[in-house]
Amino acid sequence: MGTQTSIQTSEKPLGRDELAQLVARDITPGSFVNLGIGQPTLVSNYLTEDQNITLHTENGMLGMGPVAVGDQIDGDLINAGKIPVTELAGASYFHHADSFAIMRG
Template identity: 85%
Template sequence: MGAQTNSQAGSRASLQTSNKALGRDDLARLVARDIKPGSFVNLGIGQPTLVSNYLTADQDITLHTENGMLGMGPEAQGDEIDGDLINAGKIPVTELPGASYFHHADSFAIMRGGHLDICVLGAFQVSATGDLANWHTGAPGAIPAVGGAMDLATGAKDVFVMMTLLTREGASKIVETCTYPLTGVGCVTRVYTDKAVFLTGPDGVQVRETFGCTLEELQELVPVPLTAAPAVAP
């Protein structure tokens, strides 16, 4: 009993890897670092796009854009801008050596067929069991638009979410059950937030690391039971 308590205390102490909450770029750097070399990755529109700034050549990551390309390069600048070469956010981009183009059904087969290793998405809410809500607030009169979110959420081998832990009003976006309309059921595997990295799955919500707070302080903010993730061997 005493040994277990000590071990828990030890793992909790080691959970905190930063003495302050992470900014958007720090979070993007962290996600980039966690992507395994050689992966095929789709970065969602918005905050996830920042991750591409921190991928290194050594990682040899191939980026997919759902409008029909593998091997997408950085945003186009100046003379590089070409209206026929855009990403899913309709921003002009560049092609890298080894890039390929394909039509929309093939592009979505890449997602839906389980060929993408990781997609990184934003979210309104993630449930304790990994349900994702990120496409629609459900507000009356809101015009719904879904794009490729449901295909990415159900198709990629790993679905990482990047978001702030709290809404502007201070409510946790990690929830027992999503109140916004769902994008996918049980699909999220990791949630990167400014205050902690969470692992979601059948074992409930585990905390891998915290930023500027302890596990106990984090638990005060999040309405689902949190446990420390088992330490990963270095």
């Protein structure tokens, strides 16, 4: 039988941000990704520009950036979990029905 390796480097359980960092590093560069809501939304905070990953939200945004803070917050820019987010250059917006059609291929 093969051996399993663990991504955990200590006996302490991974925190939410540590898990999000691991997931962000695991996404294939150049991917288009829908992160969903809840814990997965933290992944956007750990993606790097050189990964060239495009994020999609169920509520109709392609090109979502990290969570917005402070004066970056625009009440009209939210992810599907209603968390304020930023937009990246070239972001686009569309009806949520079209957004779900994108996810379903």
